[in-house]
Amino acid sequence: MRYLFNAPTLWVFELSVALSAAAIITSGSLVLQQRDHIAITVVHEFLSPSWRKRLDVFVSLFGFAVCAAIIWAGYSFGLTALDNWETTGSGWNAPIPALLKPLISISAVLMTLQAMCNVIHDIRLVQTEEEEA
Numbered sequence: 001m002r003y004l005f006n007a008p009t010l011w012v013f014e015l016s017v018a019l020s021a022a023a024i025i026t027s028g029s030l031v032l033q034q035r036d037h038i039a040i041t042v043v044h045e046f047l048s049p050s051w052r053k054r055l056d057v058f059v060s061l062f063g064f065a066v067c068a069a070i071i072w073a074g075y076s077f078g079l080t081a082l083d084n085w086e087t088t089g090s091g092w093n094a095p096i097p098a099l100l101k102p103l104i105s106i107s108a109v110l111m112t113l114q115a116m117c118n119v120i121h122d123i124r125l126v127q128t129e130e131e132e133a
Helices: 012-026 028-034 042-046 049-083 096-132
Strands: none
Touching (some): 012 096
16 A cells, blocks of 8 residues: 555545544444443342333433434534535545534434434333333
């Protein structure tokens, strides 16, 4: 690559960081769908199964609120970066921020939709348990 592109050190690091950031940003929906997010389970383990389900509803609602807040807060940053075609300001000066900043809001929309599905699923689990009792 060094001989083909002539001085790849100007762009290789930035591109690898940008691709890693894009992968991390876009993986949030899948993590929420699989329920593989990082959690502190010490409280969860001490609760009865019915209270665990109620706690899951609260956690899902909180996740929904956080994702919605990211959309609200990140929308203007993403739009400004895209409108100004914001660049990194480095030697390569790629438009990475113009692409990644809007991607944060787009991914937050997908995460919010998945969080809403989680809330609905968790509420149904609580309702099913209450009907059985």
